[in-house]
Amino acid sequence: MYAMSTSKRSYHHGQLRQTLVDLALEALETTDPEAVTLRGLAEQAGVSSMAPYRHFQDKAALMQAVAVAGFTELRNRLRVVDDADNPRRALVAFAGVYVRFAYGRPRLYRVMFGGPPPTPDESLTEDETTVYGLFTLRLGQIVEPPRREEVLLTCWSLLHGLSSLLISGRIRSAGAAPEQLGERLARTALAGLVGPER
Amino acid sequence: MYAMSTSKRSYHHGQLRQTLVDLALEALETTDPEAVTLRGLAEQAGVSSMAPYRHFQDKAALMQAVAVAGFTELRNRLRVVDDADNPRRALVAFAGVYVRFAYGRPRLYRVMFGGPPPTPDESLTEDETTVYGLFTLRLGQIVEPPRREEVLLTCWSLLHGLSSLLISGRIRSAGAAPEQLGERLARTALAGLVGPER
């Protein structure tokens, strides 16, 4: 039982780890990753600048946790539009959601893909729980084993590339919203790679 | 006439700008972009740490010049495999060269795509001289105007995405060399997007 509702801060914060991650996520809405500082986050949490070290080995570990949170969020968004009965439609929707996520949270996306890939972790390696597990799953329903790997790689590269280029301002989604561009390219790519829609 | 061959350094370096860019390119072969310092480059050039400011407004400007050099190098490599008489073959070769370049010089590639897109500059905007101008050109020979833009975007995204994911270690080109993976995906994508090879 924590006295979280009182404005008076107790000596023990009680939720510091999660608070720090949340604050970092929030900061990344307006601040570039390099400019997000451990000290700043600690201050915002109302805690000394050393307190975070109780919960994270170092700054990199915190950012890693932020990246994981980003993947979790993305995964959740993908799940909303998932549809096991219509894998093709699901994949196109995935593309839209993916690009929208990246475009909407560019700095978070950069954190997610900037560092080294997350070490295999129980919350991330289970196929269906990972972002790419969802792609694999739905793609697996509509493309045969020999080409499966190749198509998956192509789709992933396409989406990541499109997202990155949009984020860095190298391409603009003329007129249309980014997610529509994502969906359009995905539809075309699927038509080409998997065959025409039935 | 410069006394460049003498080991004795004259007060005026004479080639400092180019030397700094070259040293940066060299450093990026083994050192991450964040760890490449102006001071370090100056020291390597045998010059005071302030000398670079005669040639670049600030560090960012130097890195920008490095990025431009990277694009020039990439463009030159693409030209080697270009083939106006067989645009399809040229495009597949482009894909291989592109991915090989990115995979072979990952830190340089990151510098090229990390910063803001280069400001329009006479050496980069001329269509045929830009990297993407070459793609546009060859793609333009085999796909009709309405879909041209879309196919270009797809190819570029695919290559950039694949390169980025390879670089960050998120995917591995199992067995095959990266450029072969690039060529393979490009061939498949072109077959799907443009139609079967004639």
Place this chain on the structure above:
DNA sequence: TGTACATCAGTGAACGCGCGTTCACTGATGTAC
């Protein structure tokens, strides 16, 4: 129900770091006459 004690989660001061950059300066070079 109380108490002792291990453990956990904070504090606060201080430091090292090495970078980019400022400042005022000086040596070298090219050119007009």
Place this chain on the structure above:
DNA sequence: TGTACATCAGTGAACGCGCGTTCACTGATGTAC
């Protein structure tokens, strides 16, 4: 061919910066008995 002088390309010392992190410490909490 010489000379005066503007301009260019360097020097060298110093600083501010704010970060991540170390260190030794203390207050709060949970649990065994």
